[in-house]
Amino acid sequence: MEMGFTSAVYVLAAILFILSLGGLSGQESAKRAIWYGIAGMALAISATLLGPGLGLWWLSLVLISAGGLVGYQLASKVGMTQMPELVAGMHTLVGLAAVFVGFNTHFELVNIAYMDDAVKKTLEGFSALLAKKSSIEINILRVETSLGIWIGAVTFTGSLIAYGKLAGKVTSAATKLPGGHFLNAAAAILSVLSMAWYLNSGELLSMIILMIMALFIGYHLIMGIGGADMPVVVSMLNSYSGWAAAAIGFSLGNDLLIVVGALVGSSGAILSYIMCKAMNRSFVSVILGGFGGSSGPQMEIKGNQVAIDADGVATMLNDSENIVIIPGYGMAVAQAQQSVAELARKLRAQGKNVRFAIHPVAGRLPGHMNVLLAEARVPYDIVMEMDEINNDFPDTDVAIVIGSNDIVNPAAQDDPNSPIAGMPVLECWKAKHVFVSKRGEGTGYSGIENPLFFKENTRMFYGDAKESLEKLMPMID
């Protein structure tokens, strides 16, 4: 087929991808948008397979089908609580593919360099494209290729560690090798040096050093980031996988790769930005790990935590009109989303106004809580964002906090010395009563004491979230 045909299909595919992402602005349009994405991908792959001068297309088809089979198995079985792991795991594959494609470009380049002009003319497809390049274009190609390999390698190990942390296979605490960020800085400098070396010599060794450095940076950077910062990390890796694709697109001269890479890259960047803003932290401080230093002693907390049993909670719920439920990562850990949904259903059946309040960084993935609640068949129109619901708390009879901690910490507003000072939080303490379902006393991941638990209108409902709710359920009538 003609080159022009391929390009035309690419334009169509790019438009379909843009429509697909744009359609995610609403739950209903999203159901259509996903088909645009699938259609775009199908068009792009078929056009490439049918494109000019392509050999071994049957092998590609077989491999895609095999991959598809594996992907189908994975995606159909995965539980919604494991979604963060799955997303991180899939990023590793994109990262690895980018590294391989990058190296292939290098090998092709080396191959062509040894050919004489007569042979070059007989080349087809990708090699033909390379053969036509001038020396300055080859230099640019080398920069693009090494960038693609570097970003791809960082994405690969970074996602691998993120996957391990999210799946509980690697400790979720922030750990660093001795030397901390100096090691990262050294690795980054070495990367730049080997990139410069490659630019001048085209040596394979320089590329391998570059890759090893990038692999190390990905590993070490993500190891140093704690569990609760994972929403930022996963969005960042999402962004990287896009930039890697874009860099490879440049080196292959393929506009569709560039367009899609840029779309994905900017999408991940925006998500990271939203997550950081929701924690009132700068991107750099999240990536470098740990909380920023506080400027003084934290406010002393007065009072004590008052416990309550299921009976008390049930009585209160039966008497309430306006109820807001605030789920957090603890709900996902306890797999309690079904019980929470069941509770909401029962309360709603009595004509009570039950709503869910979701903080942008609740959970380990942007939008994680929404997906869990959707899985448990909670209608999305009662699931509210922070800004939509924060003003309603004073009129709320009961706020139920299930497995969240920092996102409902009043110290963020009251205590300028708190490590999370200034972070936007759900102001649930303004409700008449607050119940906190929590495994026990003690602070959460961040180690920050939460004055909410000590407030006069707060009652602690200790125990595993799922068990507690199941105990509560029969008492609601």
Place this chain on the structure above:
Amino acid sequence: MKIGALKEISLGEKRVALTPDSAIQLQKLGHDCLVESGSGLAAGFSDEQYKAAGVEISTNAEELTKTSDVIVKVLPPSEAEVKKFSSSKILISFFYPGTNEALLEIAKSKDASVIAMDMVPRISRAQKMDALSSMANISGYRAVIEAGNNFGRFFTGQMTAAGKVPPAKVLVVGAGVAGLAAIGTSTSLGAITYAFDVRPEVAEQVESMGAEFVFLDFADEQTDDGSSGGYAAVSSPEFTNAQLSKFREIAPDIDIVITTALIPNREAPELWTSDMVNSMKPGSVIVDLAAEKGGNCKLTVLDERIVTDNGVIIIGYTDFPSRMAAQASTLYASNIRHMISDLTPEKDGVIVHDMEDDVIRGATVAHNGEITFPPPPPKIQAIAAAPKERIPDKTPEEIRANEIAAFKKQTKNQIILLIIGGALMFLVGSYAPASFMQHFIVFILSIFVGFQVIWNVSHSLHTPLMAATNAISSIIILGAILQISSTSSLVIILASISIFFAGINIFGGFIVTRRMLAMFQKS
């Protein structure tokens, strides 16, 4: 430790300091419980119920005093009772150490420890053992019931076939615990309820209970800064005058007045003067909860119900909690139980009398042969929060000005970004070859489109967004497909692996996104 509850010996006292329920809780703390036979009868707890809860019944008060380590009671003990105490005994009851000095001396001479439930500091942590509040709550409730009993009309307004019945108008003076309980009861009975307090900041609480707060036309109103421990302080004469004239103005309209105004360690202030009583309609009722301290109305007779010449009924009972002995005992017993729970930090039945603890120190009036009253001020101050500074609402002009400023700032930012971006593009363009620039323009435009599109994605769909972008970032498969036709076998192998991986990703990503999106349902 053995915890023994003595039978109340004062006439008409029906409450009891230990209930079967509280006994079960105390046993969980590792204590044994005893009760004097017949103690709970007047409050509705039979000896059998106690036995069923594992409580030992003692027929003899003397015996019980001897065998128990901790003696719990409601009212202060009589001198005879205290004399039977020996050293190391702990007495927990109301004690009023300020007026019972002689009793305190005897306790001291006996080496016994006395924890006065009326001395529990009013801090958040100690609320669960604040027996005064529990009792005040009951008094407030009962005051309304008692008033209703004496009031010849409905509380709630009704339209009946026989004609219209106007609702009763109730005024509650003093919005402390008792006052708020009275307000709650009165509004739920359907009366139009007004409430007054010298602390204007309680207006919010009053209004939340459905009553109307009576505001005075007085500039320099008092504030509760918490220094008085959440109680009202003495008012200035000007304030008192303003208050009285307001009451005088509304008195003829009010059917029921419930006064609850008390100031710690002072005689109750006179708030409802005889001329106000005279201006009230016949059949109106006044319940004076401050009767014990002389009454907020000077016509009140202690512990009596009187009718004035113009037919106004004034109730001066002081035993409201005892009139609701079952409820009062339940609450008091759980206050006691919380106190003992704080005294048993390890839950192992061993009492640790920790004089460093603010609450225990505050409530202990005699310990180790010494009188420890009055206590030093608690380390933690008061319940009431510092008055919040009101942020003045912005005027429309200010809001408009802010909007304009924000708009200007946004414009400025955008222009600066455009200039910087343009300069960078120019820089790249002047060095890079044309073939690169073609792709570069596509790249920049795509980022721009991406930013415009992604900002509109709903927050709740962020996870599907990630899964979807994940799937489409596998577009890198195109690169591998192009390379697989290479002549080098190494390239073919690497490309094959890439295609396989990307294939997993494409299918996995799209399927999982579809699964997620299908779950989002509207109610």
